[in-house]
Amino acid sequence: VNVKETGQILLVDYSDIENLKTTTVGSAKFLHDGGWDASKRYFLVAANASNKIAAVDTKTGKLAALVDTAKIPHPGRGANFTHPKFGPVWTAGHLGADVLTLISTPSEKKSDAKFKEYNWKVVQEVKHVPGNLFVKTHPKS
Numbered sequence: 001v002n003v004k005e006t007g008q009i010l011l012v013d014y015s016d017i018e019n020l021k022t023t024t025v026g027s028a029k030f031l032h033d034g035g036w037d038a039s040k041r042y043f044l045v046a047a048n049a050s051n052k053i054a055a056v057d058t059k060t061g062k063l064a065a066l067v068d069t070a071k072i073p074h075p076g077r078g079a080n081f082t083h084p085k086f087g088p089v090w091t092a093g094h095l096g097a098d099v100l101t102l103i104s105t106p107s108e109k110k111s112d113a114k115f116k117e118y119n120w121k122v123v124q125e126v127k128h129v130p131g132n133l134f135v136k137t138h139p140k141s
Helices: 110-118
Strands: 008-013 021-028 031-036 042-047 052-057 061-067 077-082 087-092 097-103 123-127
Touching: 008 052, 021 061, 031 052, 042 087, 052 097, 087 110
Parallel strands: none
Antiparallel strands: 008 021, 031 042, 042 052, 052 061, 077 087, 087 097, 097 123
16 A cells, blocks of 8 residues: 555565554655565555656565656556566556656576576666657567
């Protein structure tokens, strides 16, 4: 649950619906939307007026990273794919801009260990036609 203007994210444990547990994770102000990394362990959410992406580790209940991005990230759910040079990445578009930001994400696969040095860094910005709101990948990408 994003408490947007406060910069706080509430993780809610629904395993016992009669006794909900919440964990508060501080991030950056002006939270908007986001989505899961490929592993489904990390939830990445745009703090769009702060020009940041917050990555929450849902296993530990802690902030994994706060990544600086180009102006006004607006990822929708974001998009995951494997970059040939940087390994697993999560991608966000930006409101009114002609750029996509690629952020390296961790992976527990042995074959991805060589990409660890890039984790939680902007590894590439890709220029495109302005006016994007959401990024998607092909299901077989």
